Amino acid sequence: MRAPIVAILAVVLFAGGCAQLPQPSLAGEPEWVEIPQPPAPRANGAIFQPDVGYRPLFEDYRPRMSGDLLTVVFNEQVSASKSSQANADREGSTAFVADTVPIGLEKLADYGIEVSGSNSFEGSGGAQARNTFTGTLTVTVLEVLPNRNLRVRGEKQIRINQGTEFIRFSGIVDPREIAGDNSVLSTQVADARIEYVGDGYINEAQTMGWLQRLLLNLSPY
Template identity: 25%
Template sequence: MRIRNCMTIFATSLLFLGCTPSVDPHINMEPPVYVEQLPSKDSGSGQSNAGSLYGRGKDPLFSDRKAMNVNDIVTIVISETASQTSTGSKQTSKNSTTSLGAGTFTAGGSPLSNVARQLNKYGNIGFSAGGENSFNGSGTTSRNERFNATISARIIKILNNGNYFIEGNRELLINGEKQIMQVSGVIRPYDISQTNEIDSRYIADAKILYKTEGDVDRSTKKPWGTRIMEAIWPF
């Protein structure tokens, strides 16, 4: 009866675990808190100095082609390289010995000392205890990653200090495989090149997401049953 109850509880646990959706890695694409807290910059009249060749009106003769207004497009060149190597080592040891001879009980005329003297006639009786343990562990990890891509982003908000909050999305469907790329962050207008491009290293609070969806992605993932057994298996 007890075995049957244990099997019932185990089967019920597996049922509930199987119904629980797996949690995949994700990136929160929401803007940082300070982007929402800072007020937007006033757009002004559009042309601060009437008659100037360098004005910011509609298509001025010598205008700057860099992104400068909300909904303007800026090209982001993503070139991220990560290299990490770490080594750790730890070694400990402990050795202790305790010895208590039977002669301790032979002093005096107590009944216990008489028994000890009689036993000592046939052998050397004593009490001893000791312990020894040691640990030696070491580990080394090494990882190199590189990601290169280009994506266009849109200026979502111009902050009060003149910086831009940008956000870009790109979805590509090739032979049933969907590639998704998302990027967001805060940039300075001074870091935008004359070709309206900016390197990803100049993006503050950068969030870059790249993932694929399709048959190849599903075939490279572990089945939910395997993930459950790995999560609850104690050995």
């Protein structure tokens, strides 16, 4: 008898461990840019040293190389609504009464045929969603594409008591959309991936348990 009990306990413990299934990050896993160290400057007395990472003196310090930083300003306001309604009615009837019957079958005239039926359908539905996200996040240029667009990614972690909040962002930025203060609106970023998730006991309290999910999938109602 001990073997079945041990097996049941093992299954329960395994299922309990799978109650919090890890989900892949929407913005992708962190990527680190390796910036090579510049060679030692040559002692030739010149001011212009292209070998040590030349940047024009009077240019705007906008990101244009891997490893540069960029500030993303979140101003996401998305709303959508949908409604539908349909109805249909159908009625029909049939009647049959014999006016003349053969001799000896007069009583059958008292019996007629009358059939009637009706069918009606009415349905309606609607959905509405609204999302708002504001704030700022500094990201890193991971790659400069052949058309000079920038592939960026960044994240911020905030720990409050025993919970951690993660803010992640990734996308493609056109350098022409970058403002003079080295910032770009999130609405001007292509293929944007914005993720705001939490980790801790508060997040676990908002997650349905494994047994409840199992019963929900097996329930016919």
